[in-house]
Amino acid sequence: MTIPKPLRILLLSGGALALVGILTGAGAYLYVSRTLPRVDTLADYRPPIITRVYSEDGAIIAEFYKERRIVVPVATMPRQLIEAFVAAEDSNFFQHQGIDLPSILRAALKNLKAGGIVQGGSTITQQVAKSLLLSPEKKFERKFKEAILARRMEKKLSKDDILYLYLNQIYLGHGAYGVQAAAENYFDKNIEDLTLGELSLLAGLPQAPSRYSPYRHLDRAKERQKYVLGRMVEEGYITNDQATAAMAETLVIHPRVNTHITEAAYFTEQVRRYLEETFGEDRLYTAGLEIQTTMNLSMQQEAQKAVRENLRAHDKRQGFRGPLRVLHGEEAETFLAEQTSAFSETPPEAGAYFDALLTGATKEGLSLQLGSFRGQIPAELSRWAGSLRVISATATPTSVSQLPIGSVLQVRVQEVRPDGSLLLALDQEPLAQGALIALDPRNGEVKAMIGGYDFTRSQFNRVIQAHRLPGSAFKPLIYAAALDKGYTPGTVLLDTPLIFKEKSGAGEETEWKPKNYGDKFYGATSLRTALTHSHNVITIRVLEDIGVGYAANYAHKLGIVSPMDKDLTLALGSSALTPLELATAYSVFANGGVRLAPTYITRILDRDGQVLESTDPADFPDGIGPGQKLIRQSPERVISPETAYLISNLMESVVQNGTGWRAKALHRPVAAKTGTTNDLKDAWFAGYVPQLAAVSWVGYDQERPLGEDETGSKAAAPAWVDFMTAAVANFEPLEFPVPDSIEFRAIDPQTGLLAPEDNADSIIEVFAPGTAPTHYALDDKKPRARDFFKLDMEDR
Structure with a gap:
């Protein structure tokens, strides 16, 4: 059969086109296939995954990632x-x-x-x-x-x-x-x-x-x-x-x-900085590292609670500042509608803080609205704000105590009643800031760190970044230095007025007349009593005797890295430092004179479970390989066990008989010291038990007085006590270990000399070896109080 010529041409053309298409496709395939990535790489699938940070008990306290991915096997x-x-x-x-x-x-x-x-x-x-x-x-x-x-x-x-x-x-x-x-x-x-x-x-x-x-x-x-x-x-x-x-x-x-991520924010930010510095930003956010830290989550939670509640209590003592704002008409309706929408997913619970709209008053107290919830503030739950009076929405208030209808007030939910209404307490956001740091003095591990009231409001970590004057909280460092210079807890000095004269650069003569809190002087006073009641004059006398340079170097030895002023105001805590530095120094006393740098991390693993860094040598059974590091600390003895015990014993007296009395609430041996600057701009409470040391600080970021009588005992100690009470609840009450060489002697507190043990006025005092007095007060005619303006050559 003969194929017509037109059809034959068509078939040939179609075949040619098909061949061209096939050749073109084959060529395109060969060209493109050479540029394609290798499928073999998928066998080692290593996508960006989450780096996770864990507390010491395994809770997730932070996540760092670019893509939030958790790789799981198909079998799971x-x-x-x-x-x-x-x-x-x-x-x-x-x-x-x-x-x-x-x-x-x-x-x-x-x-x-x-x-x-x-x-x-x-x-x-x-x-x-x-x-x-x-x-x-x-x-x-x-x-x-x-x-x-x-x-x-x-x-x-x-x-x-x-x-x-x-x-x-x-x-x-x-x-x-x-x-x-x-x-x-x-x-x-x-x-x-x-x-x-x-x-x-x-x-x-x-x-x-x-x-x-x-x-x-x-x-x-x-x-x-x-x-x-x-x-x-x-x-x-x-x-x-x-x-x-x-x-x-x-x-x-x-x-x-994960509320833990918010609670731990100040701590984990410190960890993040270390990781970024050590491993780089890309590896931090994509490599799926596992970071095991020293943080005790329950302690961290208690620390945050203690700091926040203490700051709110301080703020209330400074008075009510009035409503946050006043809303009318559509503004008020929008405010309530937005709350109603939010509460549909998460209804208000006891303990939570909210802004509420004032709707009126009854004989029982203030009436308020939170979204669709009705609330009431009884008079006893707003008494701290003084006598409050509700006025009409159109009236102009003449004081903060007059509240127009439509006022927005911060409240705390005390109780959700069976009928759905809310029992409320009037509150307000604190303006002052606080910090709290807790260390295990035996290994330097940071157990809790709160760098401010709220990390979301301020990322400035006051534990490690705020340099503030420690006031009298610095005195134990001066006294420890004096103990190493031959002073004893029973050394008696004269607490009498001092006058220091110096010339300014312009040649003008100025005077400095240091005084004690309360403007009193106490005459012959033992070193123990001076620290117990935080007498300034005695501390200045001691510092003048041992030397400012010596005391500053001693403080650096204990862990203070900030520069120290080289003058006698150092005795009053005039050189700024951080709460972490002070906690490090106090930890030396708690640890028997051995210093350990604060540490946050115990182990870092890569995504395959290989240990990169660890404090435990057992994690490197085959030796430390490339990319691995042992981060175990080397303990350093910086003062003797005897000096460490003596200063702890002295600070126990501060708790039992002096300014640190609030710490008695722990019902166990505690060593502590308050700190207050002359102008009440900084309040401190620092102390420890054998298993845990902590420092609490309160102050304003833009420095100003905290308020009348807002001392370390009043402003900072409550947070320390609340935290420590919860933190040590499961710790065995321990005495501070007494070195075998420590001597106990009955002395006359008026002279510091020996006294018969059956003498009704005698006290038992502790002494480092070779420092106890050798003769009795009744045999000594010379006054033993050390007056640095009337010392004879023999005494010097």
Whole structure:
């Protein structure tokens, strides 16, 4: 049969075109395939994952990441979770070899019919190729590359390997990458604990995570969930009854809220800085490090509570500042509407603080509104603010005690009553700041660190960044230096007026007349009594005798790194330092004279569990290799055990008989000292038991007086006592260890000399070896009080 010439030409032309197409396609394939990344790299899947910081008991207290991803093996994933994603995203996943042509054609027809893109044809394998190996731009060349890579992946990897990559890599909204992070984000669960209703909701998110956000658009998310469950029924993964039950589940969208991260913020920021400095920013935020720290979470929580409640109490003593603002009409309605919306998810609970709208007053107290909740402040719960009077919304208040209707007041919820109304207490945000640091003196581990009232309001960490005058809290360092110069707790000095004259640069003569708190002088006074009652004049006399330079060097030896003023005002704490420095110095006393630098981290592991840094040599059984470091501290003895015990014993007297009396509430041996600057700008309380040392500070960032009588005992000690009472509750009460060489002698407190033990006026005093008096007061005619203006050569 002869083929007509026109048909023959057509066939030849078609064949030539087909050959050209094949050759072009082959050429394009060869050209593109040479530029593609190697699929082999997927065998070592190392995506960016979360770096996590843990407290000493294993609680997560911080997370650092660029992509919040937690990689989990397929074996951990519920089978229904895998089936849900496969049914929704790629129903032929287990049959195809990377490309699903029928799905591509079906999607193309649907898109043509809809006049836009309503369905994609990419397989799960193609999605992995695009996510991990290609850029996301929408071009035909990228789709071509995607198809080639998908085929290669199917040859190199198992289906489970591809699912492992897909389900750990996929973005599921609100910063969650991978199914585990999403399960935590939306349900605060691990994936193995998800219900069918919950996991089907997650499987509906890949198409458009923001559009189907369970937080913002739960109705849309539920519609998408219905589609996923329907697809699971069609594929035979579940029954109709299971799908119906899953749709009927009441889904509680429970956002992942880790309050520990907020509570620990000042501590973990210090850890973050160290990690960034040591490992670099990229590794910190992508390498999935595990950081084990020294923080005791329960102590940290108690420290935050103590600091905040103490600052609020201080603020109330300074008086009521009036309403936060006054709202009328639409402003008031909007205020209440926004509260109502917020309370629909998280109703007010006892102990929480809120802003409330004043609506009136009754004979019982103030009436207020919080969203749709009614509240009342009884008179006894606003008494600290003085006599308050409610006036009309249009009246002009003439004092802070006059409250117009519509006033916004800060309140604390005392009780949610059975009828839904709220018992409230009037409150206000404190203006002063506080800090608290707690160390284990035996190893230097930081157990708690609060650098301010609220990290979200101020990231300035006052524990390590605020240099403030310590006042009398510095005196124990001076007294310890004096003990090493031959002084004893029984040394008697004269507490009498002092006058120091000096000339200014202009040649003018000035006078300095130091005085004690209360402007009193006490005559012959023992060293113990002087520290117990924080006498300034005695401390200045001691410092003048031992030398300012010697005392400053001694303080540096104890852990004070800030520069010291080289004059006699050092005795009164005139050189600024940080709470951390003071806590380090006090820890030396608590630790028997051995200094350890404060430490925050005990172990750092990489994502594979290899130890990078550790305080424990046992973590490096084969020796310290490249990239590893032993961070164990070397204890350094800086003062003798005898001196450490003597100063602790002296500060026990401060607690039992002096300014540190509040610490008696611990009902155990405690050594402590108050600190107050002359102008009441800084208040301190520092002290310790054998197992824990802590320092509390209160002051204003923009320095100004704290208020009348706001001393260390009144302003700073309550936070210290509240914290320490909770922190040491499970510690065995221990005495401070007494070195064998310490001597106990009965002395006459008026002269510091020996006295018969049966003498009613004698006291038992402690002495370092060789420093106890050798003769009795009755035998000595010379006055023993040391007057530094009338010392003879023999005494000098």
